[in-house]
Amino acid sequence: MAQVVASAPGKVLMTGGYLILERPNAGIVLSTTARFYAIVKPFYEEVKQDSWAWAWTDVKVTSPQLSRETMYKLSHKNSTLHCISSRDSANPFVEQAVQYAVAIATTIINDRGKKDELQKLLLQGLDITILGCNDFYSYRNQIEARGLPLRPEALTSLPPFSSITFNAEGSDRTVTRDNCKPEVAKTGLGSSAAMTTSVVAALLHYLGVVRLPSSAKNPIEEKLLNSDLDLVHIAAQTGHCIAQGKVGSGFDVSAAVYGSQRYVRFSPGVLSSAQLAVKGKPLQEIIAGILKEKWDHEKIKFSLPPLMTLLLGEPGTGGSSTPSMVGAVKRWQTSDPQKALETWKKLAEANSALEMQLKILSKFAEEQWDMYRFIIRNCSEYTYDKWMQQAANTYQEAIVKSLLGTRDAFLHIRYHMQQMGQTAGVPIEPESQTRLLDATMNMKGVLLAGVPGAGGFDAIFAITLGESGNNVADAWSKLSVLPMLVREDPQGVSLESGDPRVKDISSAISSIHI
Structure with a gap:
């Protein structure tokens, strides 16, 4: 053969x-x-x-x-x-x-x-x-x-x-x-x-x-x-x-x-x-x-809705040991089961909310393509606080609300991951990453930004709208983050x-x- x-x-x-x-x-x-x-x-x-x-x-x-x-x-x-x-x-x-x-x-x-x-x-x-x-x-x-x-x-x-x-x-x-x-x-x-x-x-x-x-x-x-x-x-x-x-x-x-x-x-x-x-x-x-x-x-x-791009960046702060971080979180679960269960529940709810909003956006793209494309391209040129101003009718407002709902759900995920890291004594979202992610989420056309998986000091990721990824890459370079070439491929x-x-x-x- x-x-x-x-x-x-x-x-x-x-x-x-x-x-x-x-x-x-x-x-x-x-x-x-x-x-x-x-x-x-x-x-x-x-x-x-x-x-x-x-x-x-x-x-x-x-x-x-x-x-x-x-x-x-x-x-x-x-x-x-x-x-x-x-x-x-x-x-x-x-x-x-x-x-x-x-x-x-x-x-x-x-x-x-x-x-x-x-x-x-x-x-x-x-x-x-x-x-x-x-x-x-x-x-x-x-x-x-x-x-x-x-x-x-x-x-x-x-x-x-x-x-x-x-x-x-x-x-x-x-x-x-x-x-x-x-x-x-x-x-x-x-x-x-x-x-x-x-x-x-x-x-x-x-x-x-x-x-x-x-x-x-x-x-x-x-x-x-x-x-x-x-x-x-x-x-x-x-x-x-x-x-x-x-x-x-x-x-x-x-x-x-x-x-x-x-x-x-x-x-x-x-x-x-x-x-x-x-x-x-x-x-x-x-x-x-x-x-x-x-x-x-x-x-x-499951894949990202159309006209959204996955970006990854290397902050250059060194990697993290996932097994040791997982071990610390498991020890915390054992030592404080009530608090752990409560955090777990809130995280699961935020994860489900994010998933639901992304599915809604994919459905908008399938059923209202022209309006969806118009909103995504317009919002890609503005920071999130100006997105609602880009909507001219009820349908477009619904799309923007889902974009903002996605962002809000992800902020809840980040918050509970931060809390879990602090309680368990591991840097799931370290301070340096928090500053970087907050700055990224305030850039034009950025839907969300976070640390993937177990978190730590590995690469950060962002989901951007339309063509805004190029601007994010430029901004990351100035912040001493190396923009990677990786994208989503389903x-x-x-x-x-x-x-x-x-x-x-x-x-x-x-x-x-x-």
């Missing part, structure tokens, strides 16, 4: 921070233009005559941006990987993605009676290359070191899939492969989930288990592929949870598979059998259990074989020497 290229997007959790960890709380998660790509092709050009007696598959995993190449042997008997090169270059997310994808493929294809076809593919070996868009990583330090302005153009000037810089462990030492380590400063877009999903999707498509949607999918194709995407989700969600050592909410993997959505987490119990993997239970038995489980997560399509995992970006991917690989 020729090479397969699959991609999966990064995410921005707009609402549902912390609440999304517990059912039945919902969160709105937007998938983005930042994507991870996995390329799968045969390691050998043809199957050797004596290879049918082999019990192992050769697997090579290459990460050009990290200048890393890892060799494995994959057991045909139990689908487990055994690293035969330096452990320093191994990646648990990639390893689990490969293991669970192959294990699920083996189970399903054996049931279909096509064992020989799978065996032939595996005996040719697997050559896997992984690349992530620059948006997943912070290049702010390099931009500042080169004296370039904090402008999107500086990011555009970087070659696609730029190499991640290496730092010497000692300032007086020469940097070599043996004494350096990758500096992976991330932007909080869910790189591990997108990477895991892209690898799983590419392998399942390559091995003939699923058919992935193309970048330009149509509604008929989409309906046919739902069950295939569910398989990708099961394998990616399982592998990702095992790799990170805990069963998270899973919204990042769900967004990587299905795209922008309103998400309610699955019951953690569906992965109870997978957690036995670390105790030595055979992978094939685990897979059989996982495939029989009822995955009860909810994923309802599409989840996709097959990229016919996509022009494949050329960029191939040239990026050939330009990086390991």
Whole structure:
């Protein structure tokens, strides 16, 4: 089989921070233009005559941006990987993605009676290359070191899939492969989930288990592929949870598979059998259990209303540890359950109000397009306090009221998140971010601005109207915030074989020497 290229997007959790960890709380998660790509092709050009007696598959995993190449042997008997090169270059997310994808493929294809076809593919070996868009990583330090302005153009000037810089462990030492380590400063877009999903999707498509949607999918194709995407989700969600050592909410993997959505987490119990993997239970038995489980997560399509743009900016104040912040909030919940329950309830109400207003705006766009477009474009040129003045009739007033209702709901979300952070003793919306977000929400054409997900010092986001995003980017640059190139892209995992970006991917690989 020729090479397969699959991609999966990064995410921005707009609402549902912390609440999304517990059912039945919902969160709105937007998938983005930042994507991870996995390329799968045969390691050998043809199957050797004596290879049918082999019990192992050769697997090579290459990460050009990290200048890393890892060799494995994959057991045909139990689908487990055994690293035969330096452990320093191994990646648990990639390893689990490969293991669970192959294990699920083996189970399903054996049931279909096509064992020989799978065996032939595996005996040719697997050559896997992984690349992530620059948006997943912070290049702010390099931009500042080169004296370039904090402008999107500086990011555009970087070659696609730029190499991640290496730092010497000692300032007086020469940097070599043996004494350096990758500096992976991330932007909080869910790189591990997108990477895991892209690898799983590419392998399942390559091995003939699923058919992935193309970048330009149509509604008929989409309906046919739902069950295939569910398989990708099961394998990616399982592998990702095992790799990170805990069963998270899973919204990042769900967004990587299905795209922008309103998400309610699955019951953690569906992965109870997978957690036995670390105790030595055979992978094939685990897979059989996982495939029989009822995955009860909810994923309802949801994207921003028309003429609205997602913007992200890097404040340059350093990142935050999401696990430690979540841990602090959970301890607060335990120590003051009454207060926590009250805050949870108010946050859930504000999240629902925001979701409802955005749905109303989408409906206005569908039913009253000309009026909707007129109001959005007019309001994009003014600050929020002058929006109502742009309405000339009752219909237009209703649209403006929904815009203001969206803004008001989000201010309530921010307030309760701030209160929760102060009580739990963690910087969910630190003072520096509050000043920046308040300034952003007072700019022309800005609907809302906040810290995504668990909050902290990671990237900030804004939703802007019409063409006002350019003005916000200019203002952010003056406030020492680097405007990122990321936008919303509602599409989840996709097959990229016919996509022009494949050329960029191939040239990026050939330009990086390991």
